[in-house]
Amino acid sequence: MKLDEPVTGGPCWAELGTTDLEAAGRFYAALFGWRPERDPRQEAGGYTVAHLGDAAVAALSPLYQESQPVAWNVSFAVTDADATARLVTEAGGKVLVGPMDVFDVGRFAVAVDPGGAAFQLWQARAFRGAGLLNAPGSLGWVELMTRAPARARDFYTTVFGWTVNASEHYTQWGVAGADFGGMVTMDDKFAPEVPPHWLPYFAADDVDATTATATGAGGAALMEPRTMSGGRRIAVLRDPQGAVFGVYRAADEG
Numbered sequence: 001m002k003l004d005e006p007v008t009g010g011p012c013w014a015e016l017g018t019t020d021l022e023a024a025g026r027f028y029a030a031l032f033g034w035r036p037e038r039d040p041r042q043e044a045g046g047y048t049v050a051h052l053g054d055a056a057v058a059a060l061s062p063l064y065q066e067s068q069p070v071a072w073n074v075s076f077a078v079t080d081a082d083a084t085a086r087l088v089t090e091a092g093g094k095v096l097v098g099p100m101d102v103f104d105v106g107r108f109a110v111a112v113d114p115g116g117a118a119f120q121l122w123q124a125r126a127f128r129g130a131g132l133l134n135a136p137g138s139l140g141w142v143e144l145m146t147r148a149p150a151r152a153r154d155f156y157t158t159v160f161g162w163t164v165n166a167s168e169h170y171t172q173w174g175v176a177g178a179d180f181g182g183m184v185t186m187d188d189k190f191a192p193e194v195p196p197h198w199l200p201y202f203a204a205d206d207v208d209a210t211t212a213t214a215t216g217a218g219g220a221a222l223m224e225p226r227t228m229s230g231g232r233r234i235a236v237l238r239d240p241q242g243a244v245f246g247v248y249r250a251a252d253e254g
Contacts, residue, residue: 002178004134006077009160009175011142012122012129013075014200015059017068018241021048024060027239030217031210032137032202036060055131057138070242073110074142074198075120076160077129081107084121084159091158092151099123113155115148117196136250140203142181143246144173146196149185169229199236201246207233210247214239 006012018024025036025048034050034057048060063070078084081099088095088111096118098109105127112118122129132138146152149171156162156173163174171183186196204210207225214237215221222244223236233249 002134003175003180006124006129006133007175007178008077008079009162010077010178010180011074011139011200012077012124013059013120014130014139014202015061015073015075015120016071016243017061017063017073018070018239018243019063020241021046021060021062024239024241024243025050027214027217027219028058028060031213032057032204034058034137052132052137055138056127057130057132071197072200072243072245073118073120074200075108075122075129078121078123078160081109081121081123085109085111087159088121091155093155093159113146113196114151115146115196117144117146117152117198119198134203134250136203136205138203139200140248140250141201141246142173143199143201144181144183144196145186145190145194145199146183147186148196149183152183199244199246201234201248203250204247205250207235207247207249211235211237 003010028034036048036050038048046062049056050058085095085099092114094112096110099107102108104125106125107123109121130139134140144152163177165172165179172179173181211221211225218240220238221235222238225235227233232252234246236246238244
């Protein structure tokens, strides 16, 4: 990720919806050194912000609806959640929740793209988003898994104005040319029941050691550590409650 702070149109926050906040907090603390802090307000519903030092880096949240899967969710920064929600609908997506105010910290919406991948909109007020990006233990890359890449490209460039850096093998998303993520076409290697989704990657000093820690703490490696073309070392992991995320070696990101 070339972004080191939240910018309009870029990813600004990652949020885990989970069935066991306490267990998830212990798992990610062991993995990344996060310090979970639960919001004491009853109306916050157990929402927990994870910190590295003084920086908020991600959130852990209970599931608020029976249909909500255990999964990581990615939020993108917008200046006007209501206007962007209208763009989502006009471009062929759907708005599932909101836009709605979250205390005094911001305005929020949940949407899905035309291919069915869910994402979130965040209009900052008191809370801008992650206080650390692209550093060990923080959000470092986001990747869209989709079965409709052409529709996805049209949709996201329309809604967010993203720049596209496409090669024969991989498409990267950017804000004004600063790439922050990519897109993978879901082929027959993906089980039919796996839905389109956004996959967050967290930066790590050592991908192999992080993978070993995850499996030792009850998680699983869905993709064992491997070195990609260009030298980037990555792995895809699943936490004990079933949420999938990626890790990559921070030193590989220029």
